[in-house]
Each structure stands twice: as C-alpha cells, then as structure tokens.
Amino acid sequence: MTASPFEIEIPRGRVIEVQRDDTRVRRGTGLLRGMAVIWKHWKESFKLNRSYSQIHGTFTIEYPEERPRIPEAYRNMPILLYDDETGHELCTSCFQCERICPPQVIHMTQAKDPATGKPVPAVAEFIIEYDACMSCGFCAEVCPFDAIKMDHEFELSTDDHLRLTVHKEQLLRPISYYAHIAPTMWAEVREGALKKLQGNIRRRPDVIGLAPQLTEKIAARRAELAAQAAQAAQAAAATPAPPAAPAAAAPAPAEGRKLTPEEKAAKLAAIRAANAAKKQQSGDGS
Amino acid sequence: MEVVVQVVFGLIALFILVAAAMVVSVRNVIHSALWLIACFFGVGALYLLLQAEFLAVVQVLVYVGAVSVLILFAIMLTRQISGEGVRQLTSRWPVVLVVTVLLFATVMAPTLINQQWNVPPAPPLGTPEPIAGPAELGRGFVNEFLIQFQVVGVLLTVALIGAIVIAFEERARRRRVLTLAEELELKRLRERATQTETPEPVEAEPVARETRPASEG
Amino acid sequence: MYDMLAALINGTLGWGWPEWALNLLSYILVVTIVLVVAPLQMLFFTYYERRVIARMQDRVGPNRVGPEGIWQPIADGVKMFTKEDIVPQAADRIVHFLAPCVVVAPTVLMFAVVPWGPGMVPVDLPTGLLFFFAISSISAVGLMMAGWASNNKFSLLGAMRAVAQMVSYEIPAVLSLIAIVIVVGSLSINDIIAYQTGLIVSNRDLPGIPDLGLGWFVFTPVGFVAFIAFFIAALAEGERTPFDIPEADSEIVAGYMTEYSGMKFGLFYLAQYVLNFLLCAITAIIFFGGWQGPGVGWLYAQGITPENPNGNGLFNVLAGVLGVFYFLLKTYLFFFVMVWLRGALPRLRIDQLMDFGWKFLIPLTLANLFSAALWVAFTRWGPAEGMLITVGWSPVLRWLAAFVVTLAINLGVYLWLTRVYAASQAERRRAELEELIAAGS
Known part of the structure; x- marks a missing residue:
C-alpha cells in the first residue's frame, strides 16, 4: 500500500447544458485551441497525478513496482480470524457461511469434545475452494461471530491447482492483521465479537479452538490443564469427604456464568462422588 | 551499348505483349485488370528506355495511379462478387490466329516495306543531348500546341461536369441515419414550424421557461 | 557515395x-x-x-x-x-498474397529520391518530386486488391473509401507542391533544398543574405499556405486521424486489412508507418529545408563535392552528420505534430472528408498556384516576359512587392474560402433537415 493518499472527489448533482452555436466561422482557430488543450495535457503529463480530481498529470500506477491503495471494503477471498492474546479462533462452526455461500465452496466440520462426544463451539476442519470462490462477501456479512472476513490479497495466481483448495491453517489470520487492513470495519464489530469469543472460550474443552499454529500457546494451555487436573486429583485425594469437593468447584458459578467443560467435568465428577458417597453411607447405614 | 539497349527493349516488349495477351485471356476480370496494370508498367519502362523520364513518371502517375483505380472501381461496383468468368478462347483459336495475322500483315506490310525510316545520323561525339524535360514540354504547351492543350482541358472539364451530373442524386432520395444533434435540430425546427402555424405567444413563454430549469436541475 | x-x-x-x-x-x-x-x-x-x-x-x-x-x-x-497466417477460403489467393507487396513496395521505392544530407541521395532524379508522388499512387491499387481479395463486403467498402480518400487528397498535395516547383523552377528535390539557403529569405531571391540554411519556403506566404494544405493532405494520404476512417477500429473493423493476419498485416502496418515517415520527411524537405540548417552548407563546401574534388573527406562526414541530424529533427517534429493531431481531433466522416478535400483544399491550392506565379513574376521576370512594372527595381523591392502581393492574395482567398465553405456546409445541413421535415410531415 502506498503512503500517499488517492482520493476521489466527485461533485454530484450538477448538469451543464452546452449550447453549441455552429454559425460562427472559426477558420481553423477552433482546431488550434483543441491542440492547445492537448499540448497542455502532454506538458503536464510528466508529473504524477495522485488525485482523480485533477485532470492533468499521469495517473498510471506502474504495477508491480507501485501498488494502488486498496479501500477497506475491498473484498477478495475470505480468511478466518483468531484472537491474538488468547489464541482462540473466533469460528464456532455454526454453518451459516456454508449455507449462504452461492458457489458452495465452504466446507467445515464441527469440533467435538473428546470426552463426551458432544459438539463444541469450535471448528475442527475448515476448507474453502479459492478457485471457485467469487469473493461476493456473503459469508463475511452473515457470520454472527465476525470470524470470517474478506481479505485484500489478490496476487493469488499459481500453476499448482491443488494449492487453491485452502485449509484452516492457511486461512487463519490474527485479528491484528484484519484490524490493520480494515480498521474502521473492525472497530465497529470488535466489542461484540470479543464478548462472544469469551463466551465460546469457556465452552471449549482442552486445547480445542486454539489456532493450530500457536504451538506454544497450545503447550502452555495443556500444561495449565495438566496442573489443574493434578491439583484436582490432589484435592480429591487429600479430602475424602465429598463436601470438600465443592472446594475444587469453588472457582465455579458464584456469579451464575456458564461453566467451562473442565469445570463441568469436575462438577460431574464431584456429583458422582457425592452420590457414590451417599450410596455408601446409606449402604453402610442400613 | 547498342546491343544491351536492343536486348532490354526486346525483354520489355515481350513483357508488354505477354501482359496484354493475359489481359484478354484470363478468366477472372480482376486478374485481367491487374495484368493491364502490369502492361502499363511495361510501357513506362519503355519510356525510360527512350530517356523520357518525365513521361515515364507521368505514365505511372496517371495510368497506374488513376486510370487503373478507375477501372478497378468500375469492375468492383458493377459486377457480382463471383470469381469465375467466361472462357475467352474458343476451340478454333488457331484458325482465328492465322486470319488475324494475315489481316494485320496485309495492313502493315506496305508501310514496312516502302517506308523510308528517318533515323537521323548519330550526332558527333561531344554534343550535349537536347534536354526534353518538363520545361520544354511546358513551353511547347503554351507556344506551339496551345490549341491542343486548351481543347484537352475543355474535354476534361466537360467529362468532370458530366460525371457530376450523372452521379448527382436528389437529396430527398437519400435516406440515412441521423445523428443525435440532427435529430434534436429536426425536432426544434418541427416545433418552430408548428408554433408559427398556431400562434399562442402567451402560453409558449411559460412552457419554455419551465422546461429550461428542468433540464438544468 | x-x-x-x-x-x-x-x-x-x-x-x-x-x-x-x-x-x-x-x-x-x-x-x-x-x-x-x-x-x-x-x-x-x-x-x-x-x-x-x-x-x-x-x-x-x-x-x-x-x-x-x-x-x-x-x-x-x-x-x-x-501469428498464424489465415486466408479466407473463398478469397482470391494470388491477389490476397500480392496485395501487401503492392502496398509496401512503393513505400520503400520512395526512399530512392529522399536526400538525407548534402549529396546523400540514393538516386538524384531530375524529376524526383514527381517520381515520389507517382510511386505513392501505386499503393492505391494495392489497397483495392486487398479489399477485393478478402471476399468480404466490409473490406471492399473500406478499400473503396480508403482509395477514394487517397486519390482525392493526392490532388491538393501535388498542387501545393507544384506551387513550390513553380518558384524553384525544377522538379529535382536537391534543387528545391539548395534553393532554401539564406536567412528567412532565400539566397536566390536576395543574393546578399548570409547562408545560414534558414531560407525556408515556409517563411513565404506561398510556401506557408502550401505547407498547411500539404500537411493536411499528407495526413489524409497516410490515413492518420482525423482522416483515419479506412482503418478506424470502431468504424469498419480494420477496413481493407480485416482479413489479414500475421506477417501480411505486419506489412500493411509497416507500409503505413513508412509512408507517414516519408510524408513527414517530404514536408521537412520541401518547406523546411530538409538537411539545410546553420553550418551544413559551409561544411559541405569544404568537403569532396562534384565542384571541389580535392576537398577534405572529413568535412563530408561532418556535413553529412549535421545534415542528417537536422533532417531527422524536422521529420520527428512533424511526426510529433501528426501524433498531436491524433490525440486532439475526432475523426471526420467520409462525406465530410471528401467535401473538405474537394471543396476547400483544392480551391485553396489553386489560388496558391496563382500566387506562386505572381511571386515568380515579381522576383524574376522583366519586360521580356511582360512584367513592365518591375523595370529598374532592386531585388529587395521586388521581393517585398512579391511578398506583399502574395500575402494579400493568399490571406484574402483563405478568409473568403473558409466563409464560403462553412456557409455551404451549414446550408447543406439545413436543407437536408428541411427536406426531412417536408418528407415527414
């Protein structure tokens, strides 16, 4: 993108009616005036013209050495977004974009919780066929989570046809990238998107939903989960009484928000342990 | 050098004769016109051989540049676009050839036999050759051959005027597509004609004033 | 050489x-x-x-x-x-093949009489100028062959228009050059260039002028009008805008060149640009002195010439280089003007084009011929030819009288002709519209 701005000012709403009187005999002076106009154009064409409001100057942008400034709303080929800080993808595999895509080039599968087998608001595999995508932008318009957006990259020519079937790893871009290319458009939807993302993060177990290229974040999260699990096991071993289990569930719903899958699993384990203990007690008592 | 001149003359004359023969014997009319053009070039070459450069150049300019174009125009405008022509030579052409040659010989032989060819003797070495260029031709046109010059001029003018008269079409019979400006002018003229027939000056004014802002808004 | x-x-x-x-x-x-x-x-x-x-x-x-x-x-x-060479199936193969040759060959032949520098002309014909235009008229035949042989109605129409335009505009071109020939007295291009020595005024008219090679014909009224008329006619001969109806893509595809592809089209393209180069060159030669310029005459006089066989060969080279430089500078300048006109003007319709050639340029050039004759009368003739009025006049006075008289005549004719031509065009339009009204109502 060039640093110099390239604006267009179009005065709208003015109609000029030109009365042509053919009866004046110009004797060739009209031709000379026309030639004078073109001489001025030729003379001024050695300067650059960086605004469409001027009529003199060369406005050729010599691609590929110079690039035109691409407007924010330019759309060419969709990309998926992931959050920079948490590393989570915004996509929840709701299938809205797949439904609305006119040439039907979007394909995805929803992630499932490995423990319960239930669907999780994250996407396991996401494929877009770039060679048939017509860049209409419907997918970006309809996405409720602002997860899929239109990129500005148009230099996609290749002689390897299979490379144009793009998978999730190649589709992912950090939010900072999108905020850089379309700041105004991202600023409008940022708060809502991040709020929804927080909700979704809580419902994603394990490392599901983390962008696959952020290997360190994945490793860190795994370590964190392992530490939590070790803590929970220690707490469960240290305090045999089920009423002590609520201590592990202490980070749990004091405010009434939704539980993360780990918390849910812990809660379920606690309830089962309590039931088992009750049965034992009743079994012992009777 | 004499022999070289004779040989070159023979070649050029052969070329001219062959071209002329092809003019009357090829099937396609356009091809015969093109052979005629080749014939004209040959005659121009003959003029060059006779050291009449001006005439050679004028021959090319007039015959090849103008007369041939006229002939081609005439052919192309009056014939169907079909390439095939009628074969010009009948099957009895040897007989025709013999008869033609005999007739030609009967006419030419007395002239060739009895004529005293006035070939002037070669001038002594060193005399400059008389220059017969455009200047001499021009002087001849206005001094000795003035009448002939004027008659030819009148003839050409008459031909030009006759061509214009023959080709002139009445304008009303020419129908063509009007340009946008012409249609607008036509509309204005029609309106003016109808307005003069039914004069309503009071109402004509506001109509005019109302339509102008509408076109400017 | x-x-x-x-x-x-x-x-x-x-x-x-x-x-x-x-x-x-x-x-x-x-x-x-x-x-x-x-x-x-x-x-x-x-x-x-x-x-x-x-x-x-x-x-x-x-x-x-x-x-x-x-x-x-x-x-x-x-x-x-x-590119593949495609010949339409129903086309006349021999004529289709020969047409580009007949269009290109004359344009290359015309190089034979164009002098590039002092003494640098391939063939010094005494009738060089007439040769130039005679040979250029041969390409009209080639155009007709091309249009006919393509077996395509639009090609034929385009060819006829092109030939009509070319032939119509040869007349004002040659007539304007004849005015110069009258002044010079010779059809040889070298003589025409050699006449244009001096400074603003030619050496031949006023012998006392220093020879800076700037006594061009365009500085005389006769030469100026002839230059304007010739340049416009050259635009039409070379099929440049505003006279490019025969080859305008939006009008008739490519006109007579429609059915040609590959190298044959390349030959038409070559012929067009070579012809335009030659026309610019002839404009430069006849009206702007060709290789004449400050210094060339003096340098050449010191070199090996037919008058001076013992000169120094180096001066020939120097004079040649300088002469070619001036010649090409002028030619490229005229081509710049041709491109400038292409950028500035819309094209003329075929009927407007023919009207302009026959009804405006030809009368103008005929009047210019008359002026040229008066120029020669005033500057050169005496009582022997009937010019009693100039007895005893000095060359300066004769030149001045010739200049004033020809300027008056040319200017008057130009102003009058423009008024008449504009009036006739407007009258024609109005008459057509009125007839259409009468026919419609």
Whole structure:
C-alpha cells in the first residue's frame, strides 16, 4: 500500500447544458485551441497525478513496482480470524457461511469434545475452494461471530491447482492483521465479537479452538490443564469427604456464568462422588 | 551499348505483349485488370528506355495511379462478387490466329516495306543531348500546341461536369441515419414550424421557461 | 557515395578499381543502407507514437520491454511474425498474397529520391518530386486488391473509401507542391533544398543574405499556405486521424486489412508507418529545408563535392552528420505534430472528408498556384516576359512587392474560402433537415 493518499472527489448533482452555436466561422482557430488543450495535457503529463480530481498529470500506477491503495471494503477471498492474546479462533462452526455461500465452496466440520462426544463451539476442519470462490462477501456479512472476513490479497495466481483448495491453517489470520487492513470495519464489530469469543472460550474443552499454529500457546494451555487436573486429583485425594469437593468447584458459578467443560467435568465428577458417597453411607447405614 | 539497349527493349516488349495477351485471356476480370496494370508498367519502362523520364513518371502517375483505380472501381461496383468468368478462347483459336495475322500483315506490310525510316545520323561525339524535360514540354504547351492543350482541358472539364451530373442524386432520395444533434435540430425546427402555424405567444413563454430549469436541475 | 568511394579506394588506399566496380559497390552500399534504415525508422516511429500519444492521454505508454520500452517494436515484430497466417477460403489467393507487396513496395521505392544530407541521395532524379508522388499512387491499387481479395463486403467498402480518400487528397498535395516547383523552377528535390539557403529569405531571391540554411519556403506566404494544405493532405494520404476512417477500429473493423493476419498485416502496418515517415520527411524537405540548417552548407563546401574534388573527406562526414541530424529533427517534429493531431481531433466522416478535400483544399491550392506565379513574376521576370512594372527595381523591392502581393492574395482567398465553405456546409445541413421535415410531415 502506498503512503500517499488517492482520493476521489466527485461533485454530484450538477448538469451543464452546452449550447453549441455552429454559425460562427472559426477558420481553423477552433482546431488550434483543441491542440492547445492537448499540448497542455502532454506538458503536464510528466508529473504524477495522485488525485482523480485533477485532470492533468499521469495517473498510471506502474504495477508491480507501485501498488494502488486498496479501500477497506475491498473484498477478495475470505480468511478466518483468531484472537491474538488468547489464541482462540473466533469460528464456532455454526454453518451459516456454508449455507449462504452461492458457489458452495465452504466446507467445515464441527469440533467435538473428546470426552463426551458432544459438539463444541469450535471448528475442527475448515476448507474453502479459492478457485471457485467469487469473493461476493456473503459469508463475511452473515457470520454472527465476525470470524470470517474478506481479505485484500489478490496476487493469488499459481500453476499448482491443488494449492487453491485452502485449509484452516492457511486461512487463519490474527485479528491484528484484519484490524490493520480494515480498521474502521473492525472497530465497529470488535466489542461484540470479543464478548462472544469469551463466551465460546469457556465452552471449549482442552486445547480445542486454539489456532493450530500457536504451538506454544497450545503447550502452555495443556500444561495449565495438566496442573489443574493434578491439583484436582490432589484435592480429591487429600479430602475424602465429598463436601470438600465443592472446594475444587469453588472457582465455579458464584456469579451464575456458564461453566467451562473442565469445570463441568469436575462438577460431574464431584456429583458422582457425592452420590457414590451417599450410596455408601446409606449402604453402610442400613 | 547498342546491343544491351536492343536486348532490354526486346525483354520489355515481350513483357508488354505477354501482359496484354493475359489481359484478354484470363478468366477472372480482376486478374485481367491487374495484368493491364502490369502492361502499363511495361510501357513506362519503355519510356525510360527512350530517356523520357518525365513521361515515364507521368505514365505511372496517371495510368497506374488513376486510370487503373478507375477501372478497378468500375469492375468492383458493377459486377457480382463471383470469381469465375467466361472462357475467352474458343476451340478454333488457331484458325482465328492465322486470319488475324494475315489481316494485320496485309495492313502493315506496305508501310514496312516502302517506308523510308528517318533515323537521323548519330550526332558527333561531344554534343550535349537536347534536354526534353518538363520545361520544354511546358513551353511547347503554351507556344506551339496551345490549341491542343486548351481543347484537352475543355474535354476534361466537360467529362468532370458530366460525371457530376450523372452521379448527382436528389437529396430527398437519400435516406440515412441521423445523428443525435440532427435529430434534436429536426425536432426544434418541427416545433418552430408548428408554433408559427398556431400562434399562442402567451402560453409558449411559460412552457419554455419551465422546461429550461428542468433540464438544468 | 561514388565520389567518396573513389576518393577512399582509389585515392587513399590506392587500389585502383575500375569505374564500373566503384559504381556497383556504391549502389549496393546505398541500397543496403536504405533498406536497413527504412524498417528501423518505422520501428522507432511505432514506439515514438505510442509513447507520445500515451503522454497526451495522461498515461505512460509501453515502458516494460526494454529500458523505457525501447524493445517494444521488436516484441511487436515477433508477435506479427509468429501469428498464424489465415486466408479466407473463398478469397482470391494470388491477389490476397500480392496485395501487401503492392502496398509496401512503393513505400520503400520512395526512399530512392529522399536526400538525407548534402549529396546523400540514393538516386538524384531530375524529376524526383514527381517520381515520389507517382510511386505513392501505386499503393492505391494495392489497397483495392486487398479489399477485393478478402471476399468480404466490409473490406471492399473500406478499400473503396480508403482509395477514394487517397486519390482525392493526392490532388491538393501535388498542387501545393507544384506551387513550390513553380518558384524553384525544377522538379529535382536537391534543387528545391539548395534553393532554401539564406536567412528567412532565400539566397536566390536576395543574393546578399548570409547562408545560414534558414531560407525556408515556409517563411513565404506561398510556401506557408502550401505547407498547411500539404500537411493536411499528407495526413489524409497516410490515413492518420482525423482522416483515419479506412482503418478506424470502431468504424469498419480494420477496413481493407480485416482479413489479414500475421506477417501480411505486419506489412500493411509497416507500409503505413513508412509512408507517414516519408510524408513527414517530404514536408521537412520541401518547406523546411530538409538537411539545410546553420553550418551544413559551409561544411559541405569544404568537403569532396562534384565542384571541389580535392576537398577534405572529413568535412563530408561532418556535413553529412549535421545534415542528417537536422533532417531527422524536422521529420520527428512533424511526426510529433501528426501524433498531436491524433490525440486532439475526432475523426471526420467520409462525406465530410471528401467535401473538405474537394471543396476547400483544392480551391485553396489553386489560388496558391496563382500566387506562386505572381511571386515568380515579381522576383524574376522583366519586360521580356511582360512584367513592365518591375523595370529598374532592386531585388529587395521586388521581393517585398512579391511578398506583399502574395500575402494579400493568399490571406484574402483563405478568409473568403473558409466563409464560403462553412456557409455551404451549414446550408447543406439545413436543407437536408428541411427536406426531412417536408418528407415527414
């Protein structure tokens, strides 16, 4: 993108009616005036013209050495977004974009919780066929989570046809990238998107939903989960009484928000342990 | 050098004769016109051989540049676009050839036999050759051959005027597509004609004033 | 060339060749140089036109293929060589094949009489100027052949329009040149150039003027009107805008060139640009002195000339280089004006074009002929030819009288003719519209 701005000012709403009187005999002076106009154009064409409001100057942008400034709303080929800080993808595999895509080039599968087998608001595999995508932008318009957006990259020519079937790893871009290319458009939807993302993060177990290229974040999260699990096991071993289990569930719903899958699993384990203990007690008592 | 001149003359004359023969014997009319053009070039070459450069150049300019174009125009405008022509030579052409040659010989032989060819003797070495260029031709046109010059001029003018008269079409019979400006002018003229027939000056004014802002808004 | 070769081979190197060998070698060298230079000029002209017209249209033009796009014409040539040569099935094959040759050959032949520098003309014909235009009229036949042989109604129509335009505009072109021939008194191009010595006023008219090679014909009223008329007629001969109806893509596809592809189209393209180069060159030669300019005459006088066989060969080279430089500068300047007109003007309809040629340019050039005759009468004639009025006048007075009289006549005729022509065109339009009203109502 060039640093110099390239604006267009179009005065709208003015109609000029030109009365042509053919009866004046110009004797060739009209031709000379026309030639004078073109001489001025030729003379001024050695300067650059960086605004469409001027009529003199060369406005050729010599691609590929110079690039035109691409407007924010330019759309060419969709990309998926992931959050920079948490590393989570915004996509929840709701299938809205797949439904609305006119040439039907979007394909995805929803992630499932490995423990319960239930669907999780994250996407396991996401494929877009770039060679048939017509860049209409419907997918970006309809996405409720602002997860899929239109990129500005148009230099996609290749002689390897299979490379144009793009998978999730190649589709992912950090939010900072999108905020850089379309700041105004991202600023409008940022708060809502991040709020929804927080909700979704809580419902994603394990490392599901983390962008696959952020290997360190994945490793860190795994370590964190392992530490939590070790803590929970220690707490469960240290305090045999089920009423002590609520201590592990202490980070749990004091405010009434939704539980993360780990918390849910812990809660379920606690309830089962309590039931088992009750049965034992009743079994012992009777 | 004499022999070289004779040989070159023979070649050029052969070329001219062959071209002329092809003019009357090829099937396609356009091809015969093109052979005629080749014939004209040959005659121009003959003029060059006779050291009449001006005439050679004028021959090319007039015959090849103008007369041939006229002939081609005439052919192309009056014939169907079909390439095939009628074969010009009948099957009895040897007989025709013999008869033609005999007739030609009967006419030419007395002239060739009895004529005293006035070939002037070669001038002594060193005399400059008389220059017969455009200047001499021009002087001849206005001094000795003035009448002939004027008659030819009148003839050409008459031909030009006759061509214009023959080709002139009445304008009303020419129908063509009007340009946008012409249609607008036509509309204005029609309106003016109808307005003069039914004069309503009071109402004509506001109509005019109302339509102008509408076109400017 | 013969003199230089003789001096070089027999004089400096002392080989002692016979005359016929020197003649042969000189002609071979000249022909080779001309046949190499002609396509090179054409290539440069295509590049020059594309860059200049691009700048006039606020864009850059081809600048990718070499440094600043210099090899672009080579790329165009390669493209044309390698394209498939398609001949329509019902076309007349022989005529279709010969038509590009008949169009190109005259344009290359015309190089034979164009002088590039002092003493640098391949063939010095006494009727050089007439040869130039006679040969250029041959390409009209080639155009008709091309239009006919394509077996295509639109090609035929385009060819007829092209030939009508070419033939109609040959008349004002030749008539305007004849005015100059009347003043010079000779059809030889070298004589016309040699007349234009001096400074603003030619040496032949006023013998006292210093020879700076600037006594061009365009500074005289006769020459100026002739220049304007000739330049417009040259635009029409070369089928440049505003007279490019025969080849305008939006009008009739490519006109007579529609059914040609590959190298045959390349030959038509070549012929067009070579013809335009030659017309610009002739304009420069006849009206602007050709290779005449400050210094050339003096340099050449010191070199080896037919009058001065003992001169210094170096001066020949210097005079030649300077002369060619002036000549090419003027020619390229005129081509710039041709491209400028292409950028500035819309094209004329075929009927407007014919009207302009026959009803405006021809009367103007005929009046100019009359003025040229008066110029010669005032500057050269005396009581022997009937000019009793100029007895005892000095050359300056004669020149002044000729200048004033021809200026008055030319200016008056031009103003009057423009008024008459504009009135006739307006009258015609109005008459047509009224007849249409009468026919419609």
